[in-house]
Amino acid sequence: MSDNSVRQGERKPWLDRVVSLRGVRWANLDWHVVLLAALLLSIGLAFVSAMSTADETYGRADVRFVDHVQKLLVAAPAFFLGLAARPRWLRRNALAAWGITIALLVLVFVVGDTRNGSRRWIDLGPFDLQPSELAKVGVILGLAAALDHLRLKSLREWGMPIAMALLPMGLVMLQPDLGTSLTIVPITLGMLYVAGASGRLILGFLLGALLLGTCMWHFEIGIRDYQLQRIDTWTRGWSAPELIAERNSSAFHTYHARVAIGNGGIGGEGLGSGVANEVAWLPERDCDSIFAVVAEEAGWIGTCVILALYGLLVLSLFGSASGLRDRFSRLVVSGVGILFASHLFIHCGVNLGLIPLTGLTLPLFSTGGSSLLATFLALGLALGLASHREPSLDAETFRRT
Amino acid sequence: MVAQRRLQPLGIVVILGLGVLAARLFQVQVLEHDVWAAQAASFRTSSRVVPYHRGRFLDREGRVLVADEDAASLEFVYRDFRRGHPLGLAAHARTAIEARPVGLAETEPRLEEWCRRIASLSPASIEAFALGHALRDADGLELAPEVADPEPTARAGRAADLRFYVAQILALTRRESGPARRRIEAGEADRPWSAIAAAVRGTNQESVIATLTRRAEESRGDLRVLAGMLDEQKILGTGSTAVTDPLTGLLALFDQRRADQEDEAADDLFRTATGFGPGRVPTEALRDTFDLAWIARALRWDAARLESWIATRRGDFERELDEFLLPRLLARADLGESEGARAQRLLDGLASLWRAGDARAADDRAWTDLESLAVLHESRSLFRSARGAPGTPADAPVLPFQDEDYRALAAVEPDPWRTVGLLFEAAALRAGLASPTADEIAARWTRLSASRKGLDGDEALDELRRAARSFEADFSGSVLRTLSALRGAAPSDGAPxxxxxxxxxxxxxxxxxxxxxxxxxxxxxxRLAADPGYALVQLVARDPERYTGFAVRETTRRVARVRDADGAVAAGLLIGGTRRPLLRELLAQSEDERRLASLQYRLLRSEEEDRELRELSTRLARADEWTGDNGLESWFDTELRGRFGMYETEGLDAEERGEGTRLVPAIDGQDVALTLDARLQVAAQDVLAHPRLPATGDTDRTWFENPVGAIVLLTPEGEILAAASVPTLPGAANVPGRGYERSHPRERTAQTPTFNPPGSVFKPFVAAYALDRLGFDPATRFECSLNASNQPAFETLRCNSHHIESDLHHALAVSCNAYFAQLGLRFQPRELLEAAHTFGFGEPTGLRFDPREGRRGLREDWKASPDIDEAGMLKRLQSRFDLLRFPNGLGLLWASPLQVARATAGLATGVLPEVRVVRAIGGVPVAGASRPLGISNQSLEFVRAAMRAVVEEPGGSGHGKGLDAGTLGFTFACKTGSADIGKIHEVPGMPDEDRAAGAAGKSRKHTWVAGWFPAEKPVAVVVVYLHNLTETASRTAVHVAAQLLQTDAVREFVARKGAQ
Known part of the structure; x- marks a missing residue:
């Protein structure tokens, strides 16, 4: 009899049906993923600590390591929560979890704090919750639940998963938070693909969207002025002289990110010694632009190592997902992998000027309590589900996908 | 398996994506590293310009005439003051606490008390303040109230600022910050900062408080001393205003600086957010339509301060338009090379003032391309949620520039200024303003463009201002309507x-x-003081820690080392002066500046591009660089200019780390060695400025009291030894009836601002030519008889005396006009002109030596006549009237003193030299040139002998006037000349002497003496030119020449030359 079995006729306590650390298959845990995540987190902590020290040196208080550690400690239980979540309970209540995140997204419009004209946070006293971060996890769970039963053989079957993605995406865009809403796109498309959707169809959709977007930009239809300006700034930023010429106007953020990255050279400036930390003109250097700081201080070699570690984390999650028979678990774990990948590419792409400027954190590196919470929760869920490599006896196992 | 099939492609996408990231990283971090590293270095490098010394002007003996001297200016950097001086720290700490701009003047009376109070705050209380709690000092006094929501009042940012100021007031070093932080983390957060600092330093709190109090007291005392010294130098402007205390005046000045800089920062933030400056919007619209609380929050302003910023934006914009944007526009338009180009640039520049984007940025787009207007274009997406919508589309045409009819008309209108007139008229009418017709406007601009000043003048600016007001009125109306529509209707309760x-x-x-x-x-x-004085410089430079925010900056000033008795610069009018570059000059080089910037940021440059980069860096003038304004300073500006150096300090905390600065040394300009002799120059200036009245008394007393004229001393090889002009200083009063030259200091040796005939000094040249080229027999005698009015004359030409009959020698010695009139009849008109050309009249003297093209600033009037060309002169010489006068140097021919000197040197040596004023540039000698006269020595000797007779023979026009060898110590050969320029007319206030001269039938004249010394072996040529007199040369110019030749400077020069 296993540790988590009960005597016949006796129901487990409610909490035990939801989460149980005793239920975690520690032996099956993908420790290499845990180690990778811990390594990346440690590297991130080192950079944030260096930032905090630099701020103290130059009399600033933008980044405080103590605050970051506090948020980390507050968010850490979310990892164990995700780890300990019972797969069956999760599968049954995934849609409800998605519903809760939708409710939180709606609630933010009612009780949320307005800062600089945007409403993204719910003040919980010692903590500001940003529901859009949790929405990504909610989308993964919701899509996994929906796609668990859908084979996507006909376009009609696409309707529900797309609607489940579009709704939170739309609510997040209304806040407005373009960066976060954009991450939902690759998560959705990736999970659809993993669930069996035609790759050609997805590719066709992407190309169509790209074509449509290009036409909208070129003919200035349905695009607001500031968005046009962002794209304009982005295209002009490809050329170093033009970016330098625009540095005191709309390209301010892009310029300072590029300077920091370019200044890193091959070997880097050293931890805490980059100009981004010294003069602190790079906006959001502890969250949306942290990659620029990392690149400057680690140099090309160091940054490539960090990218490789990150890539390894994502591939490891994909690897874990591929070994899962349970469709729902597989979808969740691969969804988490796609979440990390999309954050990595969007965050780094923006800082490198490959994508027009939009604000997005880099999980395990950037400060921000809600981002940490969502990252740990997602990671915990992925690791927890991956450890439950239970033979599934549902009809699904015997059906070809 | 199935899952693997699905996840593998995703894995490949991830790997490919990582590859793209790595490649892009390589491009930016490795290939473009140099570009971005240079940008990064510029962030952390503070630099200070090291001025160069502009090249010197030296005389022929190497004496320094003009040079740059080291000087200092006193500067003030508000940020350094705010972050380091106790008064700045206390005021800004209070600003952070009270969320309003607390001024220095407000804080100063209780400075020590505030420093103590701020130092008594605890880390915990500041932390609580950040979270919205009340802030209390150690005595429990509430400094800031509690707020429900700390976010709208930026409590976190203010708390961060406050922490900084507390640490600075306590003078916590970086070494002390670490242990202080650890104590706070270990549980001492509730203790006052002063106690924590004391613990770190191993002393007691009272000692720390006493130290900071003493520092605050001393800092006030230091400021008071500084203010007193600035007030003594009249920099603060106290005394005549309501502010009488220097310290109060100084603090008011600093508070105003802070306010100006904060206004500028607010403007920048507003512009960044909206895409246009706040002044583009009428004040009421700015106040009523835009929620500007975010600006107040960013700059720690209260409502009153925000309102004062709002109220002044429109006025600032209008001032900027009037004083900078429109003048700049005109200056750029004036650079156009044709009427069409100028009109086009004017319209393009004007349209750009309303184009969406920064009106201050240079814009080359055509006015016909104007589509989107400032403010209106942005209005589509300015606001988060506008309550209304404008009735018309944001890019609907508003200004006449956008009207298709006008654009079509402009394409076919042949007169570019008429297009201007049509647009200006349309703008005025649309704005409901009165306007001249389009044709009248066009005529005005055509006239202005063709005028000497061109478009760069006050009249053009006034015209443009009127037009700009019309366009702005039209534009503002649309802006108000649009913003009002977006704001929506008033609520039902009547509140706005x-x-x-x-x-x-x-x-x-x-x-x-x-x-x-x-x-x-x-x-x-x-800049607080341009030339602060030694004591002030020492005060600040000796103790920089006590005068945080103040700095002494190296600079230079141009100093003339040699002056005459009146204090005028030796050869000042020839050497000229310096100034800062004009706006027009900076604009003209803006294309080059863009090219320089693009070359600087280019990753790979060819050798050619590297050369171009170096050349541009050297050539382009900085706005704060001195440049030659006129004269030789301007002519040799390129050689005189050097390159600025730089003190570079890398790293924001370099000073604290005790690391040094890197010096990029300045490169001084090249020296220009002139041919002038400083002593001779001063002697000539002194004689000319203060000529002694001749003892005989029969002279033009009025001229001797109000001299106008020039003296040239030249070596026989053409090197200018002295070039003096009078007046040298402005402000002298004109004598009624004597013209206006007395009030105009100008260079007169090479310039002829008024009719300038050479008079009888031209006769020797005619004589030499006649002897040599026409075979004239010098023994030929002509009569000088009396006319019907009993005056000596030949036909219509009067003579100065009744000479009865003369040969050539006698005619030269006594200067007989009648003789030379008859001699002239022996010439063909072309031969007369050729005689003038042979001796260099009607051609440049060589003064404007130009080793490199494109110089400016040195003017020479060399034409035989500014109004008549050679063909015209030939035609005029067909008339007997002019034919009689020309050989006497009267009527047609103009000549400058320098031309006469050059011709005289030719006469003395047989070789016509090119006049030079430069011996060497940067130590490299400048070679002179000359050409043989082509006149036989025999002919020249005859004339030379006659010129000796002018001085030595009785009856000679220069005889007995102090020019003899016995008086001078050396022999002198010369010719005198008097050239009539007009009648003496009765005018109110004219001197009695002039009135009497007019009544006696005398005329106004210039008088000359031209000769060389010593006569037998010349070492120098002298020309004395006196302007606008009533007496002849023998009563005027001869005396001045004698005074000059009797000076010690000339005697010593002759002696020195004789010894060589």
Whole structure:
């Protein structure tokens, strides 16, 4: 009899049906993923600590390591929560979890704090919750639940998963938070693909969207002025002289990110010694632009190592997902992998000027309590589900996908 | 398996994506590293310009005439003051606490008390303040109230500022910060900062308080001393105003600087967020439509301060338009090379003032391309949620520039200024303003463009201002309507609709630049005193820690080392002066500046591009660089200019680390060695400025009291030894009836501002030519008889005396006009002109030596006549009237003293030299040139002998006037000349002497003496030219020449030359 079995006729306590650390298959845990995540987190902590020290040196208080550690400690239980979540309970209540995140997204419009004209946070006293971060996890769970039963053989079957993605995406865009809403796109498309959707169809959709977007930009239809300006700034930023010429106007953020990255050279400036930390003109250097700081201080070699570690984390999650028979678990774990990948590419792409400027954190590196919470929760869920490599006896196992 | 099939492609996408990231990283970090590293270095490098010394002017003996001297200016950097001086720290700490701009003047009376109070705050209390709690000092006094929500009042940012100021007031070093922080983390957060500092330093709190109190007291005392010294130098402007205490005046000045810089920062933030400056919008619209609380929050302003900024934006914009944008526009338009180009540039520049984007940025787009207007274009997406919508589309045409009819008309209108007239008229009519017709406007601009001043003048500016007002009125009306529509209707309770919040994206953009903008504005140095005096410099330079925010900057000043008795610069009018570059000159080089910037940021440059980069860096003038204004300073500006150096300090904390600065040395300009002799120059200036009245008394007393004229001393090889002109200083009063030259200091040796005939000094040249080329027999005798009025004359030409009959020698010695009139009849008109050309008249003297093209600033009037060309002169010489006068140097021919000197040198040596004023540039000698006269020595000797007779023979026009060898110590050969220029007319206030001269039938004349010394072996040629007199040369110019030749400077020069 296993540790988590009960005597016949006796129901487990409610909490035990939801989460149980005793239920975690520690032996099956993908420790290499845990180690990778811990390594990346440690590297991130080192950079944030260096930032905090630099701020103290130059009399600033933008980044405080103590605050970051506090948020980390507050968010850490979310990892164990995700780890300990019972797969069956999760599968049954995934849609409800998605519903809760939708409710939180709606609630933010009612009780949320307005800062600089945007409403993204719910003040919980010692903590500001940003529901859009949790929405990504909610989308993964919701899509996994929906796609668990859908084979996507006909376009009609696409309707529900797309609607489940579009709704939170739309609510997040209304806040407005373009960066976060954009991450939902690759998560959705990736999970659809993993669930069996035609790759050609997805590719066709992407190309169509790209074509449509290009036409909208070129003919200035349905695009607001500031968005046009962002794209304009982005295209002009490809050329170093033009970016330098625009540095005191709309390209301010892009310029300072590029300077920091370019200044890193091959070997880097050293931890805490980059100009981004010294003069602190790079906006959001502890969250949306942290990659620029990392690149400057680690140099090309160091940054490539960090990218490789990150890539390894994502591939490891994909690897874990591929070994899962349970469709729902597989979808969740691969969804988490796609979440990390999309954050990595969007965050780094923006800082490198490959994508027009939009604000997005880099999980395990950037400060921000809600981002940490969502990252740990997602990671915990992925690791927890991956450890439950239970033979599934549902009809699904015997059906070809 | 199935899952693997699905996840593998995703894995490949991830790997490919990582590859793209790595490749892009390589491009930016490795291939473009140099570009970005240079940018990064510029962030952390503070630099200070090291001025260069502009090249010197030296005389022929190497004496320094003009040179740059080291000087100092006193500058003030508000940011350094705010972050380091106790008064700045206390005031800004209070600003952080009270969320309003607390001024220095307000804080100063209780400075020590505030320093103690701020130092008594605890880390915990500041932390609580950040979270919205009340802030209390150690005595429990509430400094800031509790707030429910700390976010709208930026409590976190203010707390961060406060922490900084507390640490600075306590003078906590970096070494002490670490242990202090550890104590706080270990549980001492509730203790006052002063106690924590004391614990770190191993002393007691009272000692720390006493130290900071003493520092605050001393800092006030230091400021008071500084203010007193500035007031003594009349820099503060106290005494005549309501402010009488220097310290109060100084603090008021600093508070105003802070206010100006904060206004500038606010403007920048507003512009970043909206895309246009706040002054583009009428004041009421700015106040009522825009929610500007975010600006107040960023700059720690209260409502009153925000209102004062709002109220002044429109006025600042209008001032900028009047004083900078429109003059700049005109200066650029004036650079156009044709009427069409000028009109086009004018319209293009005017249209760009309303084009969406920064009106201050240079814009080359055509006015016909004007589609989107400032403010209106942005209005589509300015606000987060506008309550209404404008009735018309944002890019609907508003200004006449956007009217298709006008654009079509402009394409076919042949007169470019008429297009200007049509547009200006349309703008005025649309704005409901009175306007001249389009044709009248066109005529005005055509006239202005063709005038000497061109478009760069006050009249053109006034015209443009009128037009700009019309366009602006039209534009503002549309802006008001649009913003009012967006704001929506008033609520039913009658209160005005609340202002609108800007879109989140725009606020984000401004938030990114927030820190940078204020640091940038407050880091700019303000000059307090251009020439502060030794004591002030020593005060600040000796104790920089006590005068944080103040700095002594190296600079230079141009100093003339040699002056005459009146204090005028030796050869000042020839050497000229310096000034800062004009706006027009900076604009003309803007294309080159863009090219320089593009070359600097290019990753790979060819050798050619490297050369171009170096050349541009050297050539382009900085706005604060001295440049030659006129004269030789301007002519040799390129050679005289050097290159600025730089003190570079890398790293924001380099000083604290005790690391040194890197010096890029300045490169001084090249010296220009002149041919002038400083002593001779001063002697000539002194004689000319203060000529002694001749003892005989029969002279033009009025001229001797109000001299106008020139003296040239030349070596026989053409080197200018002295070139003196009088008046040298402005402000002299004109004598009624004597013209206006007395009030105009100008260079007169090479310039002929008024009719300038050479008179009888031209006769020797005619004589020499006649002897040599026409075979004239010098023994030929002509009569000088009396006319019907009993005056000596030949036909219509009067003579100065009744000479009865003369041969050539006698005619030269006594200067008989009648003789030379008859001699002239022996010439063909072309031969007369050729005689003039042979001796260099009607051609440049060589003064404007130009080793490199494109010089300016040195003017020479060399034409035989500015109004008549050679063909015209030949035609005029067909008339007997002019034919009689020309050989006497009267009528047609103009000549400058320099031309006469050159011709005289030719006469003396047989070789016509090119006049030179430069011996060497940067130590490299400048070679002279000359050409043989082509006149036989025999002919020349005859004339030379006659010129000796002028002085030595009785009856000679220069005889007995102090020019003899016995008086001078050397022999002198010369010719005198008097050239009539007009009648003496009765005018009110004219001197009695002039009135009497007029009544006696005398005329106004210039008088000359031209000769060389010593006569037998010349070492120098002299020309004395006196302007506008009533007596002849023998009563005027001869005496001045004698005074000059009797000076010690000339005697010593002759002696020195004789010994060589």
């Amino acid at each position: 609709p609340p202002p609108l919040q800007l879109a989140e994206e725009r606020l984000d953009r401004a938030a990114q630049r927030e820190r940078f903008v204020l640091v940038d504005a407050q880091s700019r140095a303000t």
